Amino acid sequence: MLDHHLDALLQAATDRDPDRLFEHASQLYAATEHTDRATLSAVAARxxxxxxxxxxxxxxxxxxxxxxxxxxxxxxxPLGAPLVDQLVGLLEQSARFAAAWRSATGEAPPEPDDDDPAWVPSAAGRLTGLPEQEAFALADAWASLYMAQMPVLSILQLSPELRAALPSRERLVAALTAVIEDRGDLEWLAGLLSVLEGEHLIVLHRRERRGYEVVIGGIGDNFQLHTLLADVVSGPAEHGLIEGVQPEPEWVMGASDGDVDPEDGPVHGQFNLVDAYGKWIWNEGVPADIPQLDGVRVVVLDPPPYERSWSPGRRYPMMPGTIRLERILPADEAAAWLARIALESDSQ
Incomplete structure (x- = not known):
């Protein structure tokens, strides 16, 4: 039955019959409701x-x-390459749309109206100086961008392999950068593309003179990082860990791969995160913003100057956040790192 739907779908695409195409796509999806993962993966690849x-x-x-x-x-x-290639093409056409719109109108390009079927031809009509077919294609690309990014958001959240080795990443980042100032609705995609995977961090507790090497992946912001760092370094002092900083289990589950119950919050911060140069690491930022020292991102755990709290959970709900304590640094290695970092800054 699934092969029948796929054959019909591909034939409709070959025949350029959109009505049959969407009909068979809908039927195919409905037919996969109780399909096992291996079969479902084969269907998706085809x-x-x-x-x-x-x-x-x-x-x-x-x-x-x-x-x-x-x-x-x-x-x-298997969906990474076709979905990313499609999105990159639309982004590159959208950059041309934005430039053509500014040239023709002197204004910033407008937000597309998905509910107005006349929006694309109307916008194309204002791209003076372009052939009609080209103007329509550029306006259609601008209107299709948000929809085209949605499946890419899904597959990136679901696959650490794609986040680590995304096809056409450099071209995608360049194409996204060219339009992001005009398309705030693509900021979630930009955030996902900055997520670190398999990244080693040096974590230093200044007052306890202790250090750790951790490996992170799938962490969407520094709120999430803050919670998971507190969890991974927490434990008995005789084991080389930090006492009195253990976050609630519900907070940790919400920041890793668990469901979020609004009654579990708010999360309370255990530290003030500081980089190797003495600057605060704001929770609103992302791990990729943390500067490197000799090729390694360094996080210093200082006492919080005031109470911080935030909502539990993850910026990207389908993406599990991971952190692994790779090793506790020997005392001399921790001391060497601590000697190299800036003193705690009094003001930011």
Whole structure:
């Protein structure tokens, strides 16, 4: 039955029949409801071939189905290349749309109206100086961007392999950078592309003169990092850990891979996070913002200057946050690191 739906879907794409295409895509997704992971992954991999057969605007709508298959349990990795390639193409066309719009109107490009079927032809009509077909394609790309990024958001959250080795990453980042100032609705994607995977951090507790090497992945912001750091260094002093900083188990689960219950919050901060140069590491930032010292990001754990609290959970709910205590630094190594970092800053 699934092969039948896939065959019909690909034939509709070959025939350039969007009505049949979306009908078969819907039927295929419905038919996978109780499918095992291996079969579902095979379906998704074959589904990914459809994007080479359809225009980008139609592909953006089909991408929602691809992302839903990944959320249902399909292996996201085979979907990485087709979904990212499609998104990159639309981003690059969107940069041209923004430039053409500014040239024609002297204004910043508008937010597309998904509920108005006349928006694309109307916007295309204002791109004076371009052939009609080209103007329509650029306006359609601008209108399709948000939808096209949605499945990429899903597969990146679901797959640490894709986050670590995303196809066409450099081209995607460059294309996203070119439009991000005009498209605030793409900031979640920009944040995901900055997530560190398999990153080693040196963590120093200044007052206890102790140091740790940890490995992090899938951490969307420094609120989440703060909670997980407090958990991983917490424990008996005789074991080389820090006493009195253990976060509540519910906070840790919410920051790693558990469900979030609003009644579990708020989370209370245990430290003031400081970088190797004495600057505060703000919870609102991301781990990738932490500067390196000789190629390693360093986090210093100082006492909190005031009480901080925040809502439990993860910025990206489908992405488990991980942290692993790789080793407790020997006393001489911890002392060497502590001798190299800046003194605690009195004001920020």
């Amino acid at each position: 589904f990914g071939t459809v994007f080479d057969l359809v225009p980008p605007g139609i592909g953006a709508r089909l991408g929602i189905v691809a992302g839903a298959l990944a959320e249902r349990g399909a292996d996201p990795v």
